Amino acid sequence: MKNLIKVERAKKDITQAELADELKVSRQTINSVELGKFVPSTILALKIAAYFKVKFEDLFILEDEDWE
Amino acid sequence: MKLKFLNLSSFGNYNTKKLGLFFSFAFLIVELAIAVEGVVNESIVTLTNLFFLMSLFWAVFSKEKIDDERFQAIRYFTFKTITQLFVFAVVFDLIKNYRIAPIYFAIGTLSGYLVIYYFCVIVNPEFIYKEKTRVNPINNVTLIVTAIVLIVALINLLASIIAM
Numbered sequence: 001m002k003n004l005i006k007v008e009r010a011k012k013d014i015t016q017a018e019l020a021d022e023l024k025v026s027r028q029t030i031n032s033v034e035l036g037k038f039v040p041s042t043i044l045a046l047k048i049a050a051y052f053k054v055k056f057e058d059l060f061i062l063e064d065e066d067w068e
Numbered sequence: 069m070k071l072k073f074l075n076l077s078s079f080g081n082y083n084t085k086k087l088g089l090f091f092s093f094a095f096l097i098v099e100l101a102i103a104v105e106g107v108v109n110e111s112i113v114t115l116t117n118l119f120f121l122m123s124l125f126w127a128v129f130s131k132e133k134i135d136d137e138r139f140q141a142i143r144y145f146t147f148k149t150i151t152q153l154f155v156f157a158v159v160f161d162l163i164k165n166y167r168i169a170p171i172y173f174a175i176g177t178l179s180g181y182l183v184i185y186y187f188c189v190i191v192n193p194e195f196i197y198k199e200k201t202r203v204n205p206i207n208n209v210t211l212i213v214t215a216i217v218l219i220v221a222l223i224n225l226l227a228s229i230i231a232m
Contacts, residue, residue, distance in 0.1 A: 025136040028192065032138055037194045041073075041137050
């Protein structure tokens with residue numbers, strides 16, 4: 001699953017640390033999610049989408065391998 | 069269903085972890101000093117082992133400052149891995165008949181946990197978060213451990229046959 005967190009973060013001009021503070025998670029977690037290493041829980045994914053005021057499916061996009 | 073996170077309510081707070089790590093390091097130095105100098109007094113060795121174990125227990129069974137889902141996923145992976153290694157160590161001890169004292173198994177397990185846990189926290193390898201249990205019913209670690217146990221058992225069996 002890929003995501004557009006980095007793009008949304010750039011639009012809002014906030015750092016990973018600032019986003020992490022807002023969402024009460026560690027900076028490394030945001031970094032791992034951004035890089036696509038770590039797939040966040042539904043709750044965290046919805047929190048991120050709500051923070052950026054975008055639709056969930058516009059922020060997180062399923063890839064072909066996710067269906068395997 | 070995947071069990072990816074591990075968040076036990078019995079975990080201590082972050083201060084307990086810091087204390088545990090500090091004392092673990094201190095008692096590790098004492099253990100090394102005893103190993104270098106040789107056993108002076110048996111009761112000192114026993115006490116050091118007990119305090120070392122207690123410190124490790126604090127460090128292992130405590131939460132992070134921000135105990136989010138990534139740390140929980142790493143914790144779950146580490147517990148899973150160290151359990152597999154513990155079983156392997158017990159079997160290896162049984163086969164080789166080393167008769168290692170249980171307290172050293174406990175110290176080794178908790179120390180190993182800390183090493184694997186902090187390695188994963190720092191390096192953050194991707195495979196921790198990707199569990200494909202349906203694709204691979206028997207994972208690589210299980211196969212490797214089984215193969216090693218079988219090889220050791222076979223060597224042991226052959227050695228005992230030759231000795232007869």
